[in-house]
Amino acid sequence: MPKDLDRWRRAGRIGGGARDLGVGLIRPGVQRRDVAEEIERYIRSQGAQPSFPVNLSTNDEAAHYTPDPEDERRFATGDVVKVDVGAHIDGAISDTAATVEVGSTRYASLVAATRNAVAAAEKELHGGVETQVLSRAIERTIHELGFKPVADLTGHTIESYLLHAGKSVPNVTGMSNARLEPGEVVAIEPFATNGAGHIRNGVFGNIMRFREAPAPDRFPELAELFQRFRTLPFCARWVAEPELREALHRGRKRLQSYPVFMEVEHGWVSQAERTFLVLEGGCEMLTP
Numbered sequence: 001m002p003k004d005l006d007r008w009r010r011a012g013r014i015g016g017g018a019r020d021l022g023v024g025l026i027r028p029g030v031q032r033r034d035v036a037e038e039i040e041r042y043i044r045s046q047g048a049q050p051s052f053p054v055n056l057s058t059n060d061e062a063a064h065y066t067p068d069p070e071d072e073r074r075f076a077t078g079d080v081v082k083v084d085v086g087a088h089i090d091g092a093i094s095d096t097a098a099t100v101e102v103g104s105t106r107y108a109s110l111v112a113a114t115r116n117a118v119a120a121a122e123k124e125l126h127g128g129v130e131t132q133v134l135s136r137a138i139e140r141t142i143h144e145l146g147f148k149p150v151a152d153l154t155g156h157t158i159e160s161y162l163l164h165a166g167k168s169v170p171n172v173t174g175m176s177n178a179r180l181e182p183g184e185v186v187a188i189e190p191f192a193t194n195g196a197g198h199i200r201n202g203v204f205g206n207i208m209r210f211r212e213a214p215a216p217d218r219f220p221e222l223a224e225l226f227q228r229f230r231t232l233p234f235c236a237r238w239v240a241e242p243e244l245r246e247a248l249h250r251g252r253k254r255l256q257s258y259p260v261f262m263e264v265e266h267g268w269v270s271q272a273e274r275t276f277l278v279l280e281g282g283c284e285m286l287t288p
Helices: 005-025 032-045 108-124 131-144 220-229 242-250
Strands: 055-058 061-063 080-085 087-089 096-101 154-158 168-170 185-188 191-193 199-210 255-263 269-271 274-279 282-285
Touching: 005 032, 005 080, 005 087, 005 096, 005 274, 032 055, 032 080, 061 080, 061 191, 061 269, 080 269, 096 108, 096 269, 108 131, 108 185, 108 191, 108 269, 108 274, 131 168, 168 185, 199 220, 220 242
Parallel strands: none
Antiparallel strands: 055 061, 055 080, 061 255, 080 096, 154 168, 154 185, 185 274, 191 269, 199 255, 274 282
16 A cells, blocks of 8 residues: 555546646647646646646557647647646656547547546456456457557556556556556556557657666756656656756757657557556545
């Protein structure tokens, strides 16, 4: 069980509120950067910090796109947008997502496929369950609506200051037989597509993280940024100081960069995600 369960619950409620705020903000003609910054502003106003930059991946982008400081692009009618957000309070992390179809309903079934898959996995989630049981529920639910689960992307356990803590919850069967124990925190994260069901790496998605602390005597600016973000993902939008942004640009090779995940056949992708606390006889949703 997390040491401070109240912190995890509060981070979950804030993450859920931020997700719902983002869903309501996305409309035709609205600027992507404005939505990301409004969501992140809300998280901070509630006494938390973003667990990672808001992901606003669109259409055949499955994950890992966040606007850069100069991004002027706007949402268009028919876009399928994944709103993937998280909040943390002193390392107690929430991770949650929903999909919005902008101004149309052409992809309503695709959006429903991942939403239903989370609900199906939730019914099976309890202490001691094998992750393949959850995978089977996710895969079956997505197939029932005529789509493919994205096999390369998974849900994941979460620990303090560690978004991906080691155990995975695949969206297809046959990939993991790990067991989830009471007290663990896990993000159930189905992706569905009308494409091939696999992803490839695209261009840099404007998200990065420190693998380890830079040496203060050699890289003082990067060391200052490490104290701010630790090993959690961040982006240039969060660095206002010109000298630190320049140091970040020069030192990017020392950081892990996240590429945008693209569907290999350019199929449209939907996503849903909730964070749960695993209990002996069931679970508690932390991100309602």
